[in-house]
Amino acid sequence: MTIFYLIMIALAIIFAAARGLLGPTASDRIVALDSLTTITTAGLVLLAFFFQRYIYVDVSLVYGVLSFVGVLTLARYMEGGL
Amino acid sequence: MSVLTYLGYAMVTVGVIFLFLGALGIFRMPDVYNRLQAGTKATTLGALGTILGVGLLQPEWFWKTLIIAIFIAISNPISSHALARGSYKIGIKPITKEDDMDAYAGVETENEEE
Amino acid sequence: MSRFIFTFAVYFLIWMGFTTSFDPQELIAGAVLSLIITFFSYKSFTDLGLSFLNPKRLFNIVKYMFVFIIALFKANFDVAKRVINPKLPINPGIVAYKTKLKSDTAKVFLANSITLTPGTLTVDVIGDTLYIHWIDVITKDPQKIYSEIGEQFEVILKEIFE
Structure with a gap:
């Protein structure tokens, strides 16, 4: 079961990263980055469960908050409002 | 194995499958807006399922996982909305099959009040 | 206070x-x-x-969460169906959606809910008009757009915030 979860998450990261590399425009790349951060947040919580380390949940929370601020900043910059 | 454990594993399974489908959608869709559609919806449910599933598997973590889940459910639509608006403002037009299906064209510069 | x-x-x-x-x-x-x-x-x-916590509002909040979670699941199966289909059955476009809500908080919740429900993505809010990217435009009639996209949320949000 663990292997299945890890394979699914790895495939998700590969597809999203491929779009980030191929993406014809800048906003395609940022969209890929946005979903990569969401996948990573979920992945960190899953890893916390596998390793039984509570601290990874805190890492995941902070990561989620910081990535949200980061993506918003990039979006505002793209729009020219920064 | 209690009922909670089974429910937790079921939620994590559904969650990772939707995470994968969201990433596949981002890879396959033809333009930015459709990518955002697939990406936002599927990864939001995927992350919610995975995180709350872990919360059920490990009941003493439940409150913190609930807070992460609520935060993701609120913040993900906001960032996708900002990205869609930003993409339109730098001039990426949505792909449409007919010509007059873009009601936003022409009004996007009207609200520069902030 | x-x-x-x-x-x-x-x-x-x-x-x-x-x-x-x-x-x-x-x-x-x-x-x-x-x-x-x-x-x-x-x-x-x-x-x-504190008037936010009267029983009628709390009941509506619970009801809203149920409606929202059902819509979220529908949206995901809809996306999954489109993504897996090799032909990518999409017919995208942007439509204007007139909301009847007045309060700003309610509009924020409406916009977020619309983003997470089947096939729709809020692009911008100007006054009382929401511009929505729709992955499969089935109608251009404003009344039908209203009932198709957001009526189920607006009815409950009106109870909660106004």
């Missing part, structure tokens, strides 16, 4: 969720921090204050 108490209670609950401990030191630190943040932000945090 009731706005102050409501804001403080929300911040303190969030703090409890972060620390997940009932140690007196943690509780005191949380209370002091919540008080400071509340002092700076309670005016913009909520318009309703």
Whole structure:
């Protein structure tokens, strides 16, 4: 079961990263980055469960908050409002 | 194995499958807006399922996982909305099959009040 | 004053969720921090204050969550169906959607809910018009757009915020 979860998450990261590399425009790349951060947040919580380390949940929370601020900043910059 | 454990594993399974489908959608869709559609919806449910599933598997973590889940459910639509608006403002037009299906064209510069 | 108490209670609950401990030191630190943040932000945090907690509103909030979760699942199966299909059956376009809600908070929730429901993505809000990217435009009639996209949310949000 663990292997299945890890394979699914790895495939998700590969597809999203491929779009980030191929993406014809800048906003395609940022969209890929946005979903990569969401996948990573979920992945960190899953890893916390596998390793039984509570601290990874805190890492995941902070990561989620910081990535949200980061993506918003990039979006505002793209729009020219920064 | 209690009922909670089974429910937790079921939620994590559904969650990772939707995470994968969201990433596949981002890879396959033809333009930015459709990518955002697939990406936002599927990864939001995927992350919610995975995180709350872990919360059920490990009941003493439940409150913190609930807070992460609520935060993701609120913040993900906001960032996708900002990205869609930003993409339109730098001039990426949505792909449409007919010509007059873009009601936003022409009004996007009207609200520069902030 | 009731706005102050409501804001403080929300911040303190969030703090409890972060620390997940009932140690007196943690509780005191949380209370002091919540008080400071509340002092700076309670005016913009909520318009309703403690009246937000009357039973009718709470009932509607629970109802809203059910409607929202069902819509979220529908949206995901819809996306999954389109993504897996090799032909990518999409017919995208942007439509204008007139909302009847007045309060800004309600509009934010409406926009977020629309983004997470089947095939729709809010691009911008100008006044009372939401511009929505729709993955499969089935109608251009404003009345039909209203009932198709957001009526189920608007009815409940009106009860909660107005």
